[in-house]
Amino acid sequence: MASHIGKLPVAIPAGVEVSIEGQNFSVKGSKGSDSYTIPEGITxxxxxxxxxxxxADDERQTRAYHGLSRSIIAxxxxGVHDGYTKTLDIIGTGYRAQMKGxxxxxxxxxxxxxxxQPPEGIEFELPNANQVIVKGTDKQVVGQAAANIRKLRAPEPYKGKGIKYTDEHILRKAGKAGK
Known part of the structure; x- marks a missing residue:
């Protein structure tokens, strides 16, 4: 039995070139290019x-790599056709960002x-001093770069100050009881 995810075909949009040479898979599009080595046992x-x-066979590990490979290729x-973006908001009095090179x-x-500094293949944008946009073609690298920025000052639960993803909801705590 093949992987449920792995057996789904990946549609190739217009303007994207795909080449497969043995186990080496490469894709090129308007936003850039990327490559991946397909694990042994999968063609x-x-x-x-x-x-x-x-x-090639129905081993448990081959089945797992089958779905993983399909997800990475998709x-x-x-990424090379549309690109990936993550938007972060900076919340707090005096908290801000500015471009430096x-x-x-x-x-x-x-x-x-x-x-x-942005990693290889990543680009930062600042629409204003309290918002950062991380852009790139590699989903994993964009997510990791955004996570590294968020880690600089993770949002705290009392006032919500810190760096958070735009679509992230921070669970707030009540704090002290008051007078």
């Missing part, structure tokens, strides 16, 4: 405007500023 083929992955195709300099209530 890939381009059939029309779809990518189809087939497992993410790569979407390709990096961002954060003022987050510490005695010093923190400068973050």
């Amino acid at each position: 890939g083929a381009v059939e029309g405007d779809q990518i189809v992955l087939t497992p 993410s790569m195709v979407k 390709k990096g961002i300099e954060f003022s987050l209530g510490y005695s010093h500023t923190i400068t973050v």
Whole structure:
């Protein structure tokens, strides 16, 4: 029995070039290019405007890699065609960010500023001093770069101050009982 996810074909949008040479898979689009090595026991083929992955045998591990490979390839195709973005909000009095070259300099209530340089293939945007947009073609690297920025000052539960994802909901605590 093949993986439920792995047996689904990956649609190739217009403007995206796909090449498979043995176990090496590469994709090129308007936003960039990416490559991935398909694990042994799984073969890939381009059939029309779809990518189809087939497992050679029905071992449990091959089945797991089958679904994983399909998910990674689907993410790569979407990344080089549309790209990925993560938006972070900076909340708190005096908390702000500003561009410094390709990096961002954060003022987050510490005695010093923190400068973050973008990893390879990642781009930062600042629409205003309290919002950071992380863009790139690799879903994993975009998510990790955003998580590293959020980690600089994670949102706290009492006032909600810190760096949070735009779509993140912070559970608030009541605090002291008051007078």
